[in-house]
Amino acid sequence: LAKTTQPISMDSYEGQEVNITCSHNNIATNDYITWYQQFPSQGPRFIIQGYKTKVTNEVASLFIPADRKSSTLSLPRVSLSDTAVYYCLVGGGYSSASKIIFGSGTRLSIRP
Amino acid sequence: SQTIHQWPATLVQPVGSPLSLECTVEGTSNPNLYWYRQAAGRGLQLLFYSVGIGQISSEVPQNLSASRPQDRQFILSSKKLLLSDSGFYLCAWSVGTSGGAEDTQYFGPGTRLTVL
Numbered sequence: 001l002a003k004t005t006q007p008i009s010m011d012s013y014e015g016q017e018v019n020i021t022c023s024h025n026n027i028a029t030n031d032y033i034t035w036y037q038q039f040p041s042q043g044p045r046f047i048i049q050g051y052k053t054k055v056t057n058e059v060a061s062l063f064i065p066a067d068r069k070s071s072t073l074s075l076p077r078v079s080l081s082d083t084a085v086y087y088c089l090v091g092g093g094y095s096s097a098s099k100i101i102f103g104s105g106t107r108l109s110i111r112p
Numbered sequence: 113s114q115t116i117h118q119w120p121a122t123l124v125q126p127v128g129s130p131l132s133l134e135c136t137v138e139g140t141s142n143p144n145l146y147w148y149r150q151a152a153g154r155g156l157q158l159l160f161y162s163v164g165i166g167q168i169s170s171e172v173p174q175n176l177s178a179s180r181p182q183d184r185q186f187i188l189s190s191k192k193l194l195l196s197d198s199g200f201y202l203c204a205w206s207v208g209t210s211g212g213a214e215d216t217q218y219f220g221p222g223t224r225l226t227v228l
Contacts, residue, residue, distance in 0.1 A: 032214040043202045043219025044156070087155065092214025100213045102148075102156035 004088045009107040018075045020106050022088030025069050032092040033064060033071045038085045038105070047086075048073070083110045114139035118203050118220040125227055131176075131190040133223050135203030138184065144211035145186040147178055150200040162186060163211045198227045 005023040012018045024033070032051055036044035048055055050062040050071070061074040075082055085105040115138045125131060137143050144163050148156040158171045160178035168178050175194060179187045186203055201223045208215030 034213060034216070036217075041200070041222065041224070043204065043222055044217075045219070046216045049214075049216065089213050092212045100146075100158050100161075102158075104155040 003101065004090055004103045006086075006088055006103055006106045008104065009109065011109045011111065012078055013111050014079055015077050018078050018082070018108065018110075020073045020075075020086055020088075020108065021070055022073070022090075023070045024088070024090045027068050027090055030092065031068075031090050033062065033068075034089045034092075035060070035062065035073045036087045036089065036102075038087065044087060044102075078108075078110050080110050080112065082108065084108060114205075114218065116203060116205055116218060116220040118201075118223055120223060121221065122224045123226070125193050125225065127195055127227055128192045131188070131193050131197070131225070133188040133201055133203075133225075135186040135188075135220055136184055137186075137205045140184070140205070140207060142183060143205040143207055144215065145180060146204040146206075146211075146217065147186065147188050148202040148204065150202060152199070156202065160188070161211055193227045195227050198225055200224055 032049055034049040035047040037047050038044040048057055048060045048062045050064050052064050052068060055062045063072040085107050087102050087105040089102055091100060117136045119134055146161045147159040149159055150156050160168055160170055162168050162180045165180055165183055176190050203220040204217040206215035206217045
């Protein structure tokens with residue numbers, strides 16, 4: 001199983017770019033990397049998914065180096081509303097749901 | 113568009129009482145369905161998942177059970193609740209052939225369960 005390691009918490013300020021790194025040293029060839037965002041008392045929400053190199057959508061970018069043993073979620077110009085817990089999820093490639101492991105996540109706090 | 117419903121939103125139950133949480137999905141067919149539990153300040157723990165009617169896989173041995181009586185209905189049950197069953201219960205759905213981590217999951221609003 002591809003275990004992930006993320007920082008427990010991070011702090012930043014409005015308008016800054018925030019980068020959250022996830023380590024997944026034993027990622028398998030068919031594994032994808034997916035990031036979710038969770039606000040208090042809500043279910044997680046999909047942010048972005050990638051397999052290699054760089055993926056960008058309207059809310060974030062995901063950087064994956066060639067060895068794929070880590071990934072970095074980049075949030076440009078954060079606001080107070082980006083305060084949430086961010087989860088890195090690694091797995092897939094037609095594996096079963098039994099390999100779904102959400103770690104403890106990174107608690108991001110944005111200050112004015 | 114697809115929507116997912118969970119009820120009740122909050123629940124307070126005594127130890128030893130039964131439990132039934134319901135989750136329904138609208139706007140999609142043959143979804144993969146999941147039950148997660150989240151303890152206070154912790155990550156999500158996958159409890160059960162289902163890739164079709166009557167197909168339930170259990171991830172964690174416990175006093176909980178799940179059933180899928182209809183394509184878009186997923187029920188979490190217990191005959192006798194324990195204190196350790198307290199937590200935030202989340203239902204999710206996805207579409208995909210495996211139901212694995214590569215499939216984007218869409219989560220419901222959750223049920224906050226307190227066992228006293």
